[in-house]
Amino acid sequence: MSARALGWFSLGLGTAEVLAPGTVARCIGVGSGDLSRTILRLVGARELMAGVGLLTQRRPTVWLWSRLGGDLLDLGLLGAALSRNPHRPDRLALAFGAISGVAAADLTAAKATSAPRPMQRTEAVTIARPPEEVARRWRSLPEAADHAASVRFAPAPGNRGTEVRVEITHDVPGGRLGSTVARLFGQAPQQQVQADLRRLKQVLETGEVVRSEATLEGTRLLQSPARPRPAAEGVRA
Secondary structure, rough: HHHHHHHHHHHHHHHHHHOOOHHHHHOOOOOOOHHHHHHHHHHHHHHHHHHHHHHHHOOHHHHHHHHHHHHHHHHHHHHHHHOOOOOOOHHHHHHHHHHHHHHHHHHHHHHHHHEEEEEEEEEEEEEOOOHHHHHHHHHHHHHHHHOHHEEEEEEEEHHEEEEEEEEEEEEEOOOOHHHHHHHOOOOOOOHHHHHHHHHHHHHHOOOOEEEEOOEEEEEEEEOOOOOHHHHHHHOOO
């Protein structure tokens, strides 16, 4: 069952539980007393919220997992009702089986929307060197093996050298949230590509990698002007 179908199911079930809790209580075999009607109204309100979330979000992963949690809560409530010798245990058992099936559908949909999403990004830099020289130097770098299949070298407009473009495609667990976390903690592949391109540009245009020395003092970052590495540390073209 798709997320959209589950959303409509939630709206229908939630509306019935909120507007006619006594009828729903009798249908599932529990007493229609005040406590049962109150619980069903609360469950119905939760279903309505889930339905709106599922129908309005393009990727409703959170709402699907919340629906699954609600299913488990409902199964617990029905299990407790079964243990108290209800008048219609047959209806309770049917309701328990129906919710178990819905829970399985929620789990399948939630896992499908939580699968890694292919993320695409392009990083580019212009280097004041001919394409042949840039391509040769790039392939000589140890890091180039990670990007060689997706890198392109083209003459830059205005005879400004070579434009290097790297197409990055990678799977990010958790969709947009996962990509945001990866960027925050420095685990995004594009950050490595950016560093490789900067290093390539510096090596080809200046003959060495420049760096800046920075120290932390309290909560402020104190940074000195960039300067070349010593000859023993520098990367020579």
